[in-house]
Amino acid sequence: MLRVIDRHAFANRLRAVDPAQKAGLAVLVILLCLTLDRPLVGWLALGWMLAIAIWYARIPWRVVIAVLGAESTFLALSIIGIAVSVSFDQPVAARWMMSLGPLWLSVSNESLQTALRLLSRALGSAAALNVLILTTPLVDLIELLRRLRAPALLIEVMTLSYRAIFVLLDTLEQMVTAQTARLGYASWRATLRSSALLGSRLFVVAYQRSQALETALHARGFTGEVRVLPLCYRIDRWLWPIGAAVVGSLVVAGWWS
Known part of the structure; x- marks a missing residue:
């Protein structure tokens, strides 16, 4: 996914x-998604950002949806935790409830609205960042950070961390390819052994x-600033x-809703 993002960042x-x-x-x-905090604002921002990324920046829609879908997987866990309440007493007013032995799972109108508002706000903000x-x-x-007078240490850490991700x-x-060539995943037992060796x-x-990358940087005159x-x-x-x-429609949507 990171390689796909990096490739389209250079070709759009x-x-x-x-x-x-x-x-x-x-x-x-x-900022508008966070301050206005209205579901309509979040969904409208999501639509605008998808339109800008796909139709204006000419990024393939499969890539945009894949990136947003990967982020939505983490959001779904938070949404479920907010929408579903767990208690030992039977809920008095709930839109949906289910008993699991001594535990009661319930979804109320208030928790559902809170979860949907959080989902719309998070998706709108994530789509803007994705653009x-x-x-x-x-x-x-x-x-851009250098023009904004950001500390050189921050830029250095960000750059080297980004490079370290690709090194990892x-x-x-390479390790998975080598293990596959040696039939490291031919059976269930071999898969477990290869996974353990891979992790270690x-x-x-x-x-x-x-460390080799750091040595190469110093050999080329790296002085702490990229x-x-x-x-x-x-x-x-x-x-x-x-x-x-975009800004005008979000402000109107926040005021109208």
């Missing part, structure tokens, strides 16, 4: 647009590769009216 219609313009729109939508992630590669975000994934892929060696090998070559960014003249329409 908004790639050369100033990251400050894209980040401003995403942050503004997130920024899917249209802006890491080098542009680093340049590459190590995992993965982080050791990844740590060794990260330098990237910024592009000649452009301002998208259509993104301003689109952003105004």
Whole structure:
């Protein structure tokens, strides 16, 4: 998934647009979703962000839905925990209830509304952040943070952590390929043994590769600050009216609902 996100961040219609313009729109939508706190605002923000990512940025809809679906999996656990109440006493007023021995599971109108409001707010904010992630590669975000006078240590930690994720994934892929070539997953017992070996060696090998990366950086004159070559960014003249329409519709939806 990370490789897919990184690939489309470099190959979309908004790639050369100033990251400050894209980040401003995403942050503004997130703030409106959090401050207005209305289900209609969250669903409307979700629709707008999907439209911008798919039809304006020209990112394949399968990629956008896959990224949002992966985030929704974690949200579903929170939503279930909020909507469903567990008690030892039978609920007096509940929209749905079920008995599991001494425990009662119930869903009330209030808990269901709270869960739906949280879901809409989280999905709207996640979709806005996805637009920024899917249209802006890491080098542009680093340049934006440098323009915003972010601490050099923060930029360094963010960059090296991002690189360490790919080092870990590459190590995992190579180890799984090697085990598969040696029939490491031919049976259930072999699968358990290979999984145990994979878990015990993965982080050791990844740590060794990260140390090699650190040595290579110092050999090339790394002094604690990551330098990237910024592009000649452009301002998208259509993104301003689109952003105004998004913000205006969210404010009206928050006031109307």
